Amino acid sequence: MTFLINKKIKLIVIIIIFLQLFYISNKRLDFEIQILKKSFLPEYGAQFIMSNDILELKEVSKKLKLNEFNISKSLRNNVFFYQRSIEYLYPIKINNNLKNIFYANSEMTPINCIEINKYKYLKLIKC
Amino acid sequence: MLKNIDNKINILIILNLIILNYFFFIFESLNFFVKINFLLFVMFSILYLIKFEKNKFLIIFILFIIIIALGTPTNAWDARSIWLFKAKQIFYDQTIFATNNNYALFAHSNYPNLVPAFVASLVNVLGYWNEIYPKIGVTLMFVPGIIIISSFFDKNFFLFFLSIMLFIIGKFFVNGELDGLLSVYFVAVILTLYSFSKRKIIILSEYLTLISLLIILSLIKVEGIILLVSIFIGFAMAFLKKNNYSKKIIICFLISIIPFLLWNYYCFNSGIENNSSLNSISIKSLNDRFLNFENYILIFDHLILNDKFLFGLIFFVISIFCYKSKDLLIIGASISLLYILFLFVIYLSTPLNLEWHLNSATRVIKPIALFLSILALFNIFNKKYNYK
Numbered sequence: 339m340t341f342l343i344n345k346k347i348k349l350i351v352i353i354i355i356f357l358q359l360f361y362i363s364n365k366r367l368d369f370e371i372q373i374l375k376k377s378f379l380p381e382y383g384a385q386f387i388m389s390n391d392i393l394e395l396k397e398v399s400k401k402l403k404l405n406e407f408n409i410s411k412s413l414r415n416n417v418f419f420y421q422r423s424i425e426y427l428y429p430i431k432i433n434n435n436l437k438n439i440f441y442a443n444s445e446m447t448p449i450n451c452i453e454i455n456k457y458k459y460l461k462l463i464k465c
Numbered sequence: 466m467l468k469n470i471d472n473k474i475n476i477l478i479i480l481n482l483i484i485l486n487y488f489f490f491i492f493e494s495l496n497f498f499v500k501i502n503f504l505l506f507v508m509f510s511i512l513y514l515i516k517f518e519k520n521k522f523l524i525i526f527i528l529f530i531i532i533i534a535l536g537t538p539t540n541a542w543d544a545r546s547i548w549l550f551k552a553k554q555i556f557y558d559q560t561i562f563a564t565n566n567n568y569a570l571f572a573h574s575n576y577p578n579l580v581p582a583f584v585a586s587l588v589n590v591l592g593y594w595n596e597i598y599p600k601i602g603v604t605l606m607f608v609p610g611i612i613i614i615s616s617f618f619d620k621n622f623f624l625f626f627l628s629i630m631l632f633i634i635g636k637f638f639v640n641g642e643l644d645g646l647l648s649v650y651f652v653a654v655i656l657t658l659y660s661f662s663k664r665k666i667i668i669l670s671e672y673l674t675l676i677s678l679l680i681i682l683s684l685i686k687v688e689g690i691i692l693l694v695s696i697f698i699g700f701a702m703a704f705l706k707k708n709n710y711s712k713k714i715i716i717c718f719l720i721s722i723i724p725f726l727l728w729n730y731y732c733f734n735s736g737i738e739n740n741s742s743l744n745s746i747s748i749k750s751l752n753d754r755f756l757n758f759e760n761y762i763l764i765f766d767h768l769i770l771n772d773k774f775l776f777g778l779i780f781f782v783i784s785i786f787c788y789k790s791k792d793l794l795i796i797g798a799s800i801s802l803l804y805i806l807f808l809f810v811i812y813l814s815t816p817l818n819l820e821w822h823l824n825s826a827t828r829v830i831k832p833i834a835l836f837l838s839i840l841a842l843f844n845i846f847n848k849k850y851n852y853k
Contacts, residue, residue, distance in 0.1 A: 341621065341849075342619065342620050342621055342622065342849075342850060343620055343621065344621065347621050348620070348621050348624060351621060351624040351625060351628055352522070352624060354628050355526070355624065355627055355628050355631060358628060358631040358632065358635075359529050359530070359533065359631065362533065362631070362635050362636050362638075362639070363533040363536065363537065366635060366636040367533070367537040367636050367639065367640065368537060368538060369533060369536045369537050370536055370537075371536065373535070373536050373537065373538060373597060374532065374535050374536035376597075377535040377536065377595075377597040377598050378535075378591070378595070378597075378598055379595060380593040380594075380595055381593075381594070381595055381596075382595045382596065382597060383538060383539065383595050383596030383597035384596045386538035386540070386596070387538050387539065387540045387545070387596060421545075421546050421569075421571050422545070424550075424569050424571075425545055425546060425549075425550040425553065425569070425572075426596075428550070428553050428554060428557065429557040429558075431568065432569075
């Protein structure tokens with residue numbers, strides 16, 4: 339019965355549990371007090387996950403009050419950009435048939451397409 | 466009056482609030498109840514934890530994992546692309562069918578929506594989305610599972626249980642992925658069933674608790690139904706001939722797979738698809754790989770030579786060797802072997818690149834790693850202190 343209620347063992351295991359929690363939060367994950375403090379702010383947290391171009395895509399889409407958006411083939415082939423933009427922008431949905439298409443600034447504007455607007459990382463093209 | 470609710474009834478209520486939440490998102494006219502349902506879940510969970518006298522440390526533990534979840538960015542790939550995205554869709558469209566229009570195939574529209582619906586109900590209470598807090602919905606769903614398992618341990622053994630669980634599940638408590646949650650409910654079902662097999666009288670609420678646990682297990686992830694089948698076969702091998710209540714347990718299993726079958730029937734009928742058949746079986750791939758011994762070595766390397774699985778296996782073998790228990794040996798061996806066999810078949814038949822697909826091996830083996838470890842701890846506790 340002593341093992342079951344031994345206070346030294348209890349103390350050691352509790353210390354181990356706290357060390358494990360500390361290890362998980364700091365080594366396995368990127369725990370930050372700053373995130374904790376702001377964790378319930380609306381729309382908070384994207385800057386820790388999204389790349390700047392995706393953040394800009396959402397900002398521009400909201401500013402233009404878009405219900406749908408479209409991205410270039412090159413951006414679509416970028417799995418990170420494609421998946422993150424779809425889930426981050428929701429309820430703004432991707433529509434591959436839209437004529438207004440977001441391209442990365444580094445991409446060439448296709449012939450027969452007009453550049454509507456240029457932003458820091460992306461440009462909006464009408465094809 | 467609430468304080469007088471029996472612990473078993475309390476846990477049954479908590480489990481059913483999770484299932485009811487899912488139900489409320491099926492019918493849009495019932496959406497109003499989602500917020501109330503979630504608040505009731507929190508209230509009954511707190512009530513239970515306050516009354517849970519023998520293991521007060523559990524409250525501190527749960528608070529800490531919630532704090533860690535709130536202080537870390539949500540960047541796990543599956544958590545974002547599948548589970549929290551589904552939750553976001555359910556929150557904005559107020560129905561679980563929002564995820565089933567084949568929009569964004571990478572989100573695996575045919576995957577079960579129980580956990581995303583629960584997360585969406587938390588977001589409904591607050592009324593807005595952000596990229597941090599919704600994942601605590603997944604963390605909160607651990608509470609009933611942990612409560613059930615911890616009721617099988619006492620004092621220092623309870624602390625060992627928490628430490629082992631932290632070692633095996635680790636960041637999966639807080640990162641929004643569901644493999645840890647699946648592992649906890651899997652172990653909760655097994656310990657509940659094992660306790661049934663050792664008693665002559667089982668009351669109705671306990672059968673209902675078992676059904677609720679099995680429903681949740683089958684609707685967390687697609688692996689859930691395989692674990693459920695493995696449990697059924699494993700327990701059948703150990704106990705079916707010995708007990709007169711086996712028919713009732715079979716009925717429990719049959720009832721509990723109804724929601725899973727209905728969901729899959731709906732997906733099949735609605736033409737809901739899955740991205741790149743990640744979880745599908747390709748006979749051609751199976752044929753190509755079946756006779757190539759190297760594939761078995763590769764799968765063995767990723768699946769079996771996993772530190773957490775090996776820890777569980779060694780701990781289990783030592784515990785069975787030192788504190789002999791034929792029943793637990795049969796249960797542990799049969800369930801583990803069945804599930805591992807299934808994983809071998811899945812990996813051999815994957816239409817994807819095998820080495821790439823095996824990246825998921827460390828996650829999918831977690832239920833067995835936790836199961837063997839907790840079963841080993843339970844065996845020692847049971848033999849030394851005669852758990853009833």
